Amino acid sequence: MTIGYGSTTLLSKTADSEWASALAPSHVRGLDAYQPGKPVEELERELGITGALKVASNENPLGPSPRAAAAITAALPSLHLYPDAGGFALRRALATKWNCELDELVLGAGSNELLYQLVLATCEPTDEVVSHKFGFLSYRLSAQVAGRPFVAAPATAALSCDVDALIAAFTPRTKLVVVGTPNNPTGSVISKAQLQRIIDALPARALLVVDEAYAEYADAWPEIDHASGVDAMRTDPRVLVLRTFSKIYGLAGLRVGYAIANRAVAELLGRVTRTFNVGTLAQVGAIAALEDTAHIAASAALARQGIEQLRAADFGAAKVLPSLGNFALIDCGRPSTDFYNQLLRKGVIVRPMAAWGLPNHLRVSVAARADMPRVIETLASVLA
Ligand SMILES: Cc1ncc(COP(=O)(O)O)c(C=O)c1O
Structure with missing residues (x-):
């Protein structure tokens, strides 16, 4: 195939990716780019909803100091x-x-x-x-x-x-x-x-x-x-x-x-x-x-409280692992993709863990105090 670049010669998508792949050294060819948590705006656009809640990237729900x-x-x-x-x-x-x-x-x-x-x-x-x-x-x-x-x-x-x-x-x-x-x-x-x-x-x-x-x-x-x-x-x-x-x-x-x-x-x-x-x-x-020691102390206390709430919740057969971070891993007991998609449809974005070698797991970040009941109720409705 002749490959030409210019305003009139466009490559097909396959040829394009073959060509780009040949540019890459062998260790880059097999790489998958890091997949961050799904942005709130993206989900809201896709579902035509507002008020989606993201608990997928271990961000501080109290906001910046x-x-x-x-x-x-x-x-x-x-x-x-x-x-x-x-x-x-x-x-x-x-x-x-x-x-x-x-x-x-x-x-x-x-x-x-x-x-x-x-x-x-x-x-x-x-x-x-x-x-x-x-x-x-x-x-x-x-x-x-x-x-x-x-x-x-x-x-x-x-x-x-x-x-x-x-x-x-x-x-x-x-x-x-x-x-x-x-x-x-x-x-x-x-x-x-x-x-x-x-x-x-x-x-x-x-x-x-x-x-x-x-x-x-x-x-x-x-x-x-x-x-x-x-x-x-x-x-x-x-x-x-x-x-x-x-x-x-x-x-x-x-x-x-x-x-x-x-x-x-x-x-x-x-x-x-x-x-x-x-x-x-x-x-x-x-x-x-x-x-800002007040912001740090409030953030740490909020995270511990959120983890304790998640661990105390009833998610049926799903188990929340102990965590000293501002997030917890949930073992769903079976592949978590369906649970992840159901949560998305309810406007709650968590993190699926298949790319991390944990296909049965979801990771959930601690949300603001006012949002934790919604997170726990939505998780319970999907998991339990
Ligand atoms: C364990 C761990 N280390 C490092 C980082 C990187 O954080 P940053 O590059 O934002 O400082 C993260 C981010 O999620 C993390 O979870």
Whole structure:
């Protein structure tokens, strides 16, 4: 077939995708793009309804920190200027919060960006990224996008990190080990002793990434033993912690997160981060949000209450897994697609988990207090 591009020569859709596929290196050819939760506007357009409720992306139902919103408004007149590429004021605020040095902090356009950059900063083509089977999808994607092998260790029967299996998956090629605590989508945490076992078994040339996107929510459950990646990082330079402003601070739309790491590791990561990756509004919003302790406390309490409500609800044979995040996984006992579609028709958007290797599961984020009865009643009507 002759392929020509111009105003009069158009390729058929199949030929188009064959041609584009040939452009891609082999590791990109097999990739599926990340599927985020369905937007409210999309569902409302499709069904011709209003008032749809999205509980699919673990967003903060209390909205952004009001202090952040005010700081962002105040910064609007300076938008013609490039942001501070070094993010000095935000790093200084974070250094105060964590009692660490400025050069132990790296900013990113969300913690997701830092994860992708970490693979680029550390992995040779044959180096492996290791996590467990039901970790956050980005752990796998960040390796695959860079063409690095990803190793998924088996999880426990309760879907949480099986520390023995994780350690058994370490090889001399292991370069990054990534664990989330609380983990998305399972809500499970890693105990202090488990984290120490992983660190003790870490191959000498490997870095342990502890993803603490939801850690502030776990702190609302002081009676449950959960590890602190930041404490571990202070005693072992091979531990790097990822944190984000997208969750408890309610700033997912701003795209700002950070890594706390040994200064040599932070310097390495800094070499591959894009210049001006964190915008001015993200920087000023994040600084103000850090100070908004009332918003943080209210958000953590709301999440715990929502999880307790979900766990206490009667969903028939469906089971809500324990979670220390602002979301819970529901085991429907059979493929969840029908349940997902029925919920959509009732205007409630949850997250189907088939793409995460969990075809029987749905993930539900905690909603605002006033919306929780609707979430629970709709789930019960569909599941029970
Ligand atoms: C476990 C976990 N880590 C990291 C992220 C990335 O967050 P962001 O890139 O918005 O900081 C998410 C987002 O959902 C997450 O669930």
